[in-house]
Amino acid sequence: MNTMITSVHNPRVKRWAELLTKKGREEQGRYLVEGIHLVQEALQAGCEVECIAYALDKPLPGELQAYRSHPCEWIAVSEQVLKKCTSTQTPQGVFAVVAKQEAEENVLWQQERPLVIVLDQVQDPGNVGTIIRSAEASGATAMILGKGSADLYNPKTVRATMGAMFRIPILEGDLVPYLRQAKKRGIPILSTGLEASRTCYEWDWRKPVWFIIGNEGAGVSAAAAAEVDEVITIPMLGKAESLNAAMAATVLLFEAMRQRAFSINNL
Structure with a gap:
């Protein structure tokens, strides 16, 4: 499924931004994975990736093209959304929202x-x-x-x-x-x-x-x-x-x- 979000005031964007805080992660049971390599690693490991947001004005990174059939939501977002939802000073243009999955004792x-x-x-x-x-x-x-x-x-x-x-x-x-x-x-x-x-x-x-x-x-x-x-x-x-x-x-x-x-x- 493909979606587009450009406004930082979108309710979903606000929820994603909350994942930059520990309180937000604990309340939602989710966390952010930033960058091409880490998103790829999460997909390869079979993590429960709920959605992947990528830069609207750039092509999807080649490393992630092979995963387009993955059953998660792919969302094109503006640069402003990327900056609001990532902690790095120079975002790589992609992040994923992943469900926490703690190991069993x-x-x-x-x-x-x-x-x-x-x-x-x-x-x-x-x-x-x-x-x-x-x-x-x-x-x-x-x-x-x-x-x-x-x-x-x-x-x-x-x-x-x-x-x-x-x-x-x-x-x-x-x-x-x-x-x-x-x-x-x-x-x-x-x-x-x-x-x-x-x-x-x-x-x-x-x-x-x-x-x-x-x-x-x-x-x-x-x-x-x-x-x-x-x-x-x-x-x-x-x-x-x-x-x-x-x-x-x-x-x-x-x-x-x-x-x-x-x-x-x-x-």
Whole structure:
């Protein structure tokens, strides 16, 4: 179905613009995906794309031509509408409205060898998005975003994932019940800290494991730390005291990938 909207005062446009806020996303159960690449990724991943808006005065991007038969609404919109409904300073001329689809909790317990990354009040959307991207790239089996972490559907988070959020199970909520359930099932819980006696390179990442990345400034919360089985450290040769949350998570994730997929025992 093809439609045209040119006025920023159109009721649909006002509803789309509300999705730039967390309140709007929560009330509508929808979010925005901006840019050609991310819209394409959402379509390829089978997300519930409700409509795709594209620039009225330009041809539909070639990357999206193959999806014209997709059962969603295609809407040509004015430049003013694009600017009102996107968060980037230079809109790429296309955005999609997508329904939220959170993973089911049972995905955590159906994994034979889970590698789950848990974010404890990681507040920067760029960090959260980067960690999601690293998690998907390194073969993590799931992610949990604890309360107080950046909104998964914040446009900045979505952009930073580069489409990875569509390909890895992600759950949100209070961390402690999840952590306790994992412990009951015999899955060790890790976190990082300078006081650790064992490095991340000494841990056997080939076995089931969950690990927690804490807040950028305060680290792992007391409630989550109480569920941790072991604290490990990321060794550094330079004088830096620590890495930021996204960098630390990436180091751990790719060490896990190395051991799981590329260690001599797996070749």
